[in-house]
Amino acid sequence: MDLSNKTCLITGANSGIGLEMTRCLNSRDCTVLMACRNTYAGDVVARNVCENIDRIKLYKINLASLASVKKCSDQILRDIPKLDMVILNAGVFGLPWTLTQDSLETTFQVNYMSHYFLLMNIEKILAPDARVVFVSSESHRHVSWPFSYQLTPTKDMVSLPEHAYTSIKAYNVSKLCSILFMHYLGYRWMNTGKGVFCAHPGSFVKTRLCQNWWPYEVLYTIMRPFSKNICQAAATPVYCATSPELNGMSDQYYKDLKRCEESELAKDLHLAFRINDLSQELLLERIIVEEPDIPVEKQKTEHYADQDKDSIDVNSLVANYSG
Numbered sequence: 001m002d003l004s005n006k007t008c009l010i011t012g013a014n015s016g017i018g019l020e021m022t023r024c025l026n027s028r029d030c031t032v033l034m035a036c037r038n039t040y041a042g043d044v045v046a047r048n049v050c051e052n053i054d055r056i057k058l059y060k061i062n063l064a065s066l067a068s069v070k071k072c073s074d075q076i077l078r079d080i081p082k083l084d085m086v087i088l089n090a091g092v093f094g095l096p097w098t099l100t101q102d103s104l105e106t107t108f109q110v111n112y113m114s115h116y117f118l119l120m121n122i123e124k125i126l127a128p129d130a131r132v133v134f135v136s137s138e139s140h141r142h143v144s145w146p147f148s149y150q151l152t153p154t155k156d157m158v159s160l161p162e163h164a165y166t167s168i169k170a171y172n173v174s175k176l177c178s179i180l181f182m183h184y185l186g187y188r189w190m191n192t193g194k195g196v197f198c199a200h201p202g203s204f205v206k207t208r209l210c211q212n213w214w215p216y217e218v219l220y221t222i223m224r225p226f227s228k229n230i231c232q233a234a235a236t237p238v239y240c241a242t243s244p245e246l247n248g249m250s251d252q253y254y255k256d257l258k259r260c261e262e263s264e265l266a267k268d269l270h271l272a273f274r275i276n277d278l279s280q281e282l283l284l285e286r287i288i289v290e291e292p293d294i295p296v297e298k299q300k301t302e303h304y305a306d307q308d309k310d311s312i313d314v315n316s317l318v319a320n321y322s323g
């Protein structure tokens, strides 16, 4: 497939499935905009795995900050006239309860809310036949909301307060919200050439996703022989972003390169509209102030904002990559 006239934005492109998708699309001459929390780390890994490094552009984004998302989208709007593909891939799992600087629960904001904000900001430069892909998860099936919740969703249902929080619940809700957002966009873009898809990459794929809590790390390691590797995990989202077989289609959930039914709750179009309204309200309530620039030299040593980790070890990012 020749993608030399295509431009794709990928969030969380410096690691795991995002990095493999970057490598794969770039090997077909696609220009990839790598939106990463740390552009220094992104640059190092891209130089190690990408064939056409001149077709890689790096953008700094911290999805735990709406100001950072705004700044990144403004930069993209200034630099890029047209986006053919957007893969909303970045994600976190297994975090202890924390609030972001925008007073939203971190998993919800990183996995869903900031992607919503990013996409709404860059919608105007999407090509007429653009594809948007959410890297989703089968775990969305585990959310069960009572009917009253579905009629009028509230902030506490999606941005979980501490007393209601478990990391799995927060992750499942964030993935459900992404599928509902796909349905909203499917409706919004009906009768246009734009397509929107959700793709489940595979379960227990051993990436850095499980690094936040050691029992998950052990579980993912045990499951490794039975689960997809990173290349296989990247296949379904890449298929959704590029395959000519999906021309003219939209608003569909994929797993193992095949269309699949999402959960009943995730199919609810009324809920999709209510969650969209709630997302807009949450954004309107927040004043988004521009972030100052962080010099690249400082990014080499800055700590990952919301993970309480030691300073970035780019060598381990490259070593962990098993694509």
Ligand SMILES: NC(=O)c1ccc[n+]([C@@H]2O[C@H](COP(=O)([O-])OP(=O)(O)OC[C@H]3O[C@@H](n4cnc5c(N)ncnc54)[C@H](OP(=O)(O)O)[C@@H]3O)[C@@H](O)[C@H]2O)c1
Pocket (backbone or CB within 6 Å): 011, 012, 013, 014, 015, 016, 017, 018, 036, 037, 038, 061, 062, 063, 064, 088, 089, 090, 091, 092, 110, 135, 136, 137, 138, 200, 201, 202, 203, 204, 205, 206, 207, 208, 209, 210, 304, 306
């Ligand atoms: N692995 C699985 O079994 C599995 C299963 C189902 C779905 N998924 C989904 O697949 C996607 C990719 O995950 P993965 O397995 O490849 O995990 P990963 O290797 O941990 O990659 C996650 C990416 O998200 C980025 N990210 C995290 N927090 C961020 C923030 N605040 N701002 C900007 N970027 C941030 C990470 O950046 P840093 O390097 O800076 O941390 C990293 O690049 C996720 O959406 C995940 O939910 C994975």
